[in-house]
Amino acid sequence: MTEISAALRTATGDLSSAGVPSPRADAEILLAHVLQTSRGDMVRMAVLGKPLSDEHGDRYARLICRRAAREPLQHLTGTAPFADLELLVGPGVFVPRPETETLVAMAATDLVGRSEPVVVDLCTGSGAIPLALKRQVPRATVIGVELSPQAHAWATRNATHTGLDVDLRLGDAGHAADELIGLVDVVTCNPPYVPNDAIPIDPEVAQYDPSMALYGGSADGLAIPLTMAARAAELLKPGGVLLMEHADVQRESLAAALSKTQKWVDLSDHDDLTGRPRVARAMRA
Ligand SMILES: C[S@@+](CC[C@H](N)C(=O)[O-])C[C@H]1O[C@@H](n2cnc3c(N)ncnc32)[C@H](O)[C@@H]1O
Structure with missing residues (x-):
């Protein structure tokens, strides 16, 4: 003793x-x-x-x-705090990060004044973003789309665990929710965005976050984010808003790529709580 x-x-x-x-x-x-x-x-x-x-x-x-x-703390406790939720996590799912709470707060703000809003979260992982938003904006219809069966299973567990009514779909978010084209108020997305040859320094990330959750599919890490932005442009109604998380170094390159498509207006970029560039916001033209 x-x-x-x-x-x-x-x-x-x-x-x-x-x-x-x-x-x-x-x-x-x-x-x-x-x-x-x-x-x-x-x-x-x-x-x-x-x-x-x-x-x-x-x-x-x-x-x-x-x-x-260097096994992640959250794998050892089996939970990760996110916004005002305690989410279940473990092998096969990306551990939600505090910096992503900035995106959730921005989405909740963008839903103010929209009476029966529809939100689609692309690349939903543990369900962190759609579940936190549903908790904060109960009147919203919220859909989350995830490609990895393991991650989708964690998201489903989290919906049950939190008791929140979110439609969690298994599939490629780049082709998600055909029936909602032109009808969505807000698309949220924290996609994989790490450049393909940049191996994360922290062993917790490099060895335990699924590689499908990390790598953005190109040397600049923006291939998958831009596929998701293209789908968001199809899903959003005019005046609808895309909120996308990105790496510190992608602020200018992501904004330039979005603006080149001529589908977006009012582009802006927002820091997370540690002061790092983190969330791109764009309104559908
Ligand atoms: C960085 S993680 C973010 C997870 C969650 N949104 C969060 O913030 O904690 C990216 C997620 O995208 C998923 N993903 C990758 N490619 C995808 C695709 N084409 N369609 C849907 N999900 C995808 C990964 O499996 C992973 O769960």
Whole structure:
């Protein structure tokens, strides 16, 4: 038996040596997960000098070992926070990122004043964007399209888990939702956009996010995003809005490619909460 505070200190040191970016936070989240309590309660237990049972200690040590080997934190807890949801994640699905919450907030703003809006999310992964939007704008009809059967299964699980009524379809988003051509208010899309020869630095991304979720299909990473933008142009009604996430370096190139098609007006680009260029917004002409 060891004290919780001592277990936390050792785990933080191990994660720090392994190069995990936020070792103390991860150590706390994993211990709270083992103890089936909130992070705040676990920290209070540590401050009060409470002990960790051998059984919990062994489980915790195994999880810390896996995290030190750079298995994603969210795969170890089985969940990822996103907007005001707690989503289920694991092997076969892209872990939703906090920076994508910017796109969700922008989409909710673009739906203000639209009475029975239709939203289509292309490349839906875990269902993060359509589910978060449905939670924030219940009057919207929301459809999500995902090509990977594994990711689609996670999205379906998340719809059940959150109790949100979103139409989740399995298929190529580049040809999605023929019956909605010209009828959609907002298309959201966080497509794969990593340039084909750029291998992500973080092992959590390079080894655990599915490659189909990462690579944009060309040297500049924009082939799949532009296929999705072309489909968005078909789906949107005049005055409808496309919101597309992109890499830091794609702000100018994506805007130039969109503007070349002459299908869009009012193009703008928006930073995420860390101040990096992240979301292109364009209105259908
Ligand atoms: C970067 S991930 C984003 C997932 C989710 N939108 C999010 O923000 O967490 C891109 C997703 O697009 C999916 N995808 C790739 N090509 C696709 C296609 N042609 N049609 C539909 N989905 C596709 C991948 O499987 C992956 O789930």
